[in-house]
Amino acid sequence: MKEQRLSGVGVSPVSAVGTAVWYTPEPELADPPAPETVDTDTELDRFLTAKQTAKSELQDERERTAAAVGESEAEVFDAHIQFLEDPQIESGVESAVNSGCPAEHAASGTFAKFIEQFEEMSGQMAERADDLRDVRDRLIRILTNGERADLSSVPPDSVILAERLTPSDTAQLDPDRVAGFATVTGGRTSHAAIFARSLALPAVVGVGAELNTIEAESSVVVDGIAGTVINDPTTETQANVGGESVTIQADSVSTIDGRSIEVAANVGTSNDVQTATEYGADGVGLFRSEFLFLDRAEPPTEAEQYETYRSAIESFPDGRVVVRTLDVGGDKQIEYLDLPAEDNPFLGERGIRRSLGPDEDLFNTQLRALLRAARDADSGDLAVMLPLVSTVEEVTKAQSMIETVANAVETDSVDDNTGGRVETPEFGVMIETPASAFLAPELTEHIDFFSIGTNDLAQYVMAAERGNDRVKALGDYQQPAVIRAIDATVRAAEGTDTWVGMCGEMAGDPSMTELLIGIGLTELSMSAVSIPRVKTAVQTTSVSEAQALVENVREATTQDMITSLLNTE
Structure with a gap:
């Protein structure tokens, strides 16, 4: 049979071949009674x-x-x-x-x-x-006491085909068993697409009704780059699967005119670290340490944290691992911490506010584990980053605590380790609140770097809750006010020793790379699967042209104007 090619929207820059498995979870109800x-x-x-x-x-x-x-x-x-x-x-x-x-x-x-x-x-x-x-x-x-369809136990190398996949469906997908998926409906910003990128799963959405012509157990190629689903692929087509047009580059990259840009990964688990190395990450720009505290009855011990941090640091012998200290509260609830019930938890006791308050003991333990791991690692560098900073006092107090812990670790004997000189790691803050963006000039006197978290920054700048779909469009990182906050932060660091990076969703969007380089960022951190394409985007960017783009974007007053500039420059 001649191979059949169907077009849709590719949402992840990878491809794979597997066996078609149709997923039809729509609930069926009997006729109602009188x-x-x-x-x-x-x-x-x-x-x-x-x-x-x-x-x-x-x-x-x-x-x-x-x-x-x-x-x-x-x-x-x-x-x-x-x-x-x-x-x-x-x-x-x-x-x-x-x-x-x-x-x-x-x-x-x-x-x-x-x-x-x-x-x-x-x-x-x-x-x-x-x-x-x-x-x-x-x-x-x-x-109806129905049973939930189990997508986590499909046969190995399955390609899931469906009318649509909901977030609950995609959350079940096991990358070790699922080769990829394709759906009749859906778009680039659908939750299924977001999950695909995070899991590095080949995916094509919005294929249309033609997808229904593919029979179960057929051989299928899902090309997330070209946005193509190929039914009954030829031997030659199958042989080309996995040879992605964007090559994984282990080495660091520079712009056309020689500006070096660090392209790093956002991680939360040891598996994420491994994936980051496979996709050519220069280091870790955001290690979400709160993942160590989830799904357990009590906090991780200092020894557990030490081993995790040390392993991550040593995974990037020539790079840097930026660990965000415990970031809980708001939408990140951990039962054993007895977090308070708040009317608006996003504006409540979360992030560094808890680490300097009710979670101070946990913060001290985490700092000890981090500093010991940095001291004992055979290679690689550690940077420590504070979440949700909004005052200078938070920064200076945390800095003082780090220095105190460093002095104590030098003289302590922990787990038969006899101590030793502790070098204070690079110290930085996340720019997530309008307050931190406004205070950026003063913060540069106390820190080594800023990392802009565009997900929360957009939420707070636009007063649009991240989890509320009714105001989702307001929280887009292409909103002029969000870009101006980013620009102001970078300008505040000019002429200082403070470097500026980004670890939000915006950093992993290749269409934004030129703009971010033009603004002046020198580090971009993202989901591992996005790294190859962003590295390629860096290598095709001219700093002078990027800066010209920024001048035009600075004058934009609407999101549509910014979108138009990004699409035409």
């Missing part, structure tokens, strides 16, 4: 119980996803909880039940109305319909 036979009180109780069960499942799934994939990817489940608790949805279900519908039919009908509304919109808002489907399907499964 309205007069429905006990409305019982059905309302069933709905409320199912809602609580669904919320517990979502919270558990969020924690697992944060640990296995990444914190930003896990935030989708916060949005699902918001949908679950939306008063309009609850009111719609209650109204349908009171009209004589069983709970599962009431939920199905109510969600259908909202799904249709989202589908009539455009862009990212249309893609939120999949989130509503995810919440609906979860509720109906619970109400």
Whole structure:
């Protein structure tokens, strides 16, 4: 049979070949009983119980996803909880039940109305319909005592084909078993696409109805670069799979005119570190240390942390590993820390505020583990970074604590290690709050580097919660106010010894590389799978042309203007 090529949207710069497995999870409901036979009180109780069960499942799934994939990817489940608790949805279900519908039919009908509304919109808002489907399907499964389809146990080298994949579906995908996936619907910013990039899975979305012509157990190529799905590929086509057009480069890279740019990885686990080395990372620009504290009954010991940090540092003998100190609170809940219930946790006790307050003992233990690991590592360098800084006092107090711990470690004997000279590591802060961006000139007097976290920075600059899909467009990193905050931070560091990097989603977008280099960033940190393409983008960038682009972007007053400039320059 002649190979069949289908076009869609490639969302991850990798390709693979495997065996087609169709995934059809849509819930099927029997016809409802006569309205007069429905006990409305019982059905309302069933709905409320199912809602609580669904919320517990979502919270558990969020924690697992944060640990296995990444914190930003896990935030989708916060949005699902918001949908679950939306008063309009609850009111719609209650109204349908009171009209004589069983709970599962009431939920199905109510969600259908909202799904249709989202589908009539455009862009990212249309893609939120999949989130509503995810919440609906979860509720109906619970109400009907149905079994959840298990995507984690598909045969090795499976290519998952589906109408769509929800966040709950993609969170189950095991990269060791799944070769890739393709969907009929979906776009570049869908959650399935984001998960694919984080997991380094080949993926093509939005293929259209033609995808349904591929039969189960067919041989299929998924090319996430070209955005192509190939059914029944020839031997020659299969032989070319995996030979990505963007070559992995182990060496560091420079712009056309010789400016060196460090391209590093965001990691959270030992597996992430290994993946980062495989994709040619120059180092680690963000080690999310909170992942060591998740999914356990008590905090990790100093010895556990020491081994993890030392291994990461030694994995990059010629590079640098930037470890973000414990960043909990807000949307990162850890039961054994007894975090307070707050009306607005994103504006509450989180990040460095806890490390200098109720979690001071944990902070001291973490600093000891970090400084010992840096001292004992056979190679590589450590940098320590504080999360959610908003005052100069937070920085100076943390700096003093690091110096105190360093002096203590020099004289201590820990785990039969007799101590030794401790070099104070590079010390920096994340620029995530407007306060830190405004105070950047003063902060340069106390630190060695800034790392701009665009995910939270956009949230706080635009007053648009990251997990709230209703204001997602406001939180885009191409908003003029966000770019101006980035620009102001870099300008504050000019003429000082402070270097500036970025570890948010923006850093891994090759279409933004020229702009970021033009602004003056010298380090970009991202999901490992994005590293090869960003390195290539660096090598094709002229600093002088990038700076000319920045001059035009600085004058832009709308997101559309910035998008137009980036697409035409």
